[in-house]
Amino acid sequence: MESENSTPGPDSETVVHGAGLLGRLRNYFVAGILVTAPAGITVWLAWNVVGVIDQQVVPLIPARYNPETYLPFSIPGIGVLITIVFLILVGMLTAGFVGRVLVSLGERLVRRMPVVRNVYGALKQIFETVMSQSSGAFRQVVLFEYPRRGSWAIGFITGRTEGEVQNVTEEEVVNVFLPTTPNPTSGYLLFIPRSELVLLDMTVEEGIKMVVSGGIVTPPDRRPAEIRTIKKIAAADGDKQTIPIDPNKPKRIGSA
Secondary structure, X not given: OOOHHHOOOOOHHHHHHHHHHHHHHHHHHHHHHHHHHHHHHHXXXXXXXXHHHHHHHHHHOOXXXXXXXXXXXXXXXXXXXXXXXXXXXXXXXHHOHHHHHHHHHHHHHHHOOOOHHHHHHHHHHHHHHHHOOOXXXXXXXXXXXXXXXXXXXXXXXXXXXXXXXXXXXXXXEEEEEEEOOOOOOOEEEEEEEHHHOEEOOOOHHXXXXXXXXXXXXXXXXXXXXXXXXXXXXXXXXXXXXXXXXXXXXXXXXXXX
């Protein structure tokens, strides 16, 4: 009579091989997602943006000038191309004397409209600030304590505080935009003393990627090795202190 231990079962080497094969297939699947997902989402977004612009612009083209009238298929991107050419022509027109006069007359007319003038003025100031090459908006990533001492957040300097906000503030404060995760287009405008800001060497693009990913994507520290050994912390009074890192005795945030 045979014992229960002698009952034939699956070969252990076959089980290990099967588990290894499934593990490799899973890794290949994840690698495929990492490669195709960013490219696929980017193409999808670009395709939809082009489609929306074409839907708005192509119907405005006269049939005799529309290439799709003579072709059995549609050409994506015609609306985008026409929009780019239109904006270039408008820029050329407004650069001249006649164009500046027309723009000035139009702005005078808009300023007489009670609600429209406020919306137009705000939008114009935002676009001039963002599009200006000489502007320092969103050109510096900073680290500051928020929403409490010992808790740090990443923000972007949008400009130097002026007007009533600066006049009623004892210290020199800076306009800092604090984005939300994972949507960096929304956030909070903070007026923070310059002495409480820690300037970071990472680029704006790297800072935005870190915010959008929720900290999953962390930019590398490209500073020299000797600088990495210096830690900048905020003291209790808000003044910056530069203290060498002691691996045997870690420093607490806010300690002298």
